[in-house]
Amino acid sequence: MAFTAEQEKDIRKYMGVPFGFYELNHRLESMMDLVGTNSTDQAQIVTWLVRLTEIDESLTGSDATSAAYGALKKVDEVEFYNTSETAEGSAALTFVQQGRVLIGRIAAALGVSDYLPYRGFDYFGSRRSSGFLIPLG
Numbered sequence: 001m002a003f004t005a006e007q008e009k010d011i012r013k014y015m016g017v018p019f020g021f022y023e024l025n026h027r028l029e030s031m032m033d034l035v036g037t038n039s040t041d042q043a044q045i046v047t048w049l050v051r052l053t054e055i056d057e058s059l060t061g062s063d064a065t066s067a068a069y070g071a072l073k074k075v076d077e078v079e080f081y082n083t084s085e086t087a088e089g090s091a092a093l094t095f096v097q098q099g100r101v102l103i104g105r106i107a108a109a110l111g112v113s114d115y116l117p118y119r120g121f122d123y124f125g126s127r128r129s130s131g132f133l134i135p136l137g
Contacts, residue, residue: 001036001037002033002036002037002042003032003035003042003046007045008032010052010053011028011032011049011106012028013123014049014103014117014123015028015103015106015107015112015116016116016117016121016123017116017118025116027111028110028112028116031110031112032110035109035110041109044109045106045109048102048106049106051098051102052099052102052103055095055096055098055099055102056099059095059124099123099124100122100124103117103123
């Protein structure tokens with residue numbers, strides 16, 4: 001069973017492939033076809049895609065808790081966990097960090113981590129490229 005068209009679209013989206021330029025990414029396209037034929041590998045990537053969709057919806061959803069409150073007015077008695085404590089949330093990654101990890105895993109699983117996501121591309125929009133490469137040959 002191959003990836004659905006929607007799943008392939010999501011993979012391209014997270015890798016930073018622009019709409020309409022699919023044929024220029026032969027390696028990604030052929031790896032999606034190849035991995036899509038292995039049910040175990042496909043299931044792993046689909047699991048990561050589902051989690052990425054959940055993260056994306058939590059970050060962009062209209063029911064975000066920050067929208068329910070105005071600007072911070074007063075803070076009293078702030079306490080932080082030690083980094084070695086195992087309390088809930090002490091070592092948790094943010095949604096954006098989780099998303100970046102999952103995108104990296106998909107790129108590695110499809111064997112395209114050497115060129116995808118494209119240099120300077122960040123699906124979550126926080127990082128910017130500090131330069132560009134000029135191919136010389």
